[in-house]
Amino acid sequence: MRTFTTKRIEGEVAVIGATQAEIMAEAGQYSRAAITVERADGLECWTPQQRKWWKGILLPKLAESTGDSMGYWENELKLGVMPDEFHLMFSNIDGRNHRHVPSILILNRKEMREMIEGSVAYLRDEKRYGTQFDWVTLPDEELRS
Secondary structure (H helix, E strand, O other): OOOOEEEEEOOEEEEEOOOHHHHHHHHOOOOOOOOOOOOOHHHOOOOHHHHHHHHHHHHHHHHHHHOOOHHHHHHHHHHHHOOOOOOOEEEEEOOEEEEEOOOHHHOOHHHHHHHHHHHHHHHOOHHHHOOOOOOOOOOOHHHOO
């Protein structure tokens, strides 16, 4: 038995980490198979603490320390840490093409934890940034004010 997870991206349902063919191949292993769809609320949203750390601590501190905008850092981390989730998209608005990256809100709680942990590792990668971001650490309950 294998569980497949989906999420809605721009109104369309997408299977995460598998293809339609893989789902059918899994079902094809049995003479009869049942495909069940259930709501996965526990995976839906990230926690207030995750949001506060990402939007209220990490991004503002990165912007302050480098002079680049919070938007710059958000996109840098999205594309650098989770490129399969966040890819450049193009939208035509009023006849003009605009480039953008999907919102962080597409992530569930587990994926947001991966984003936070990945962001710390990405920023502390000496080959990429040297020791410029040694101050970046994972969220710590004892440091909350």
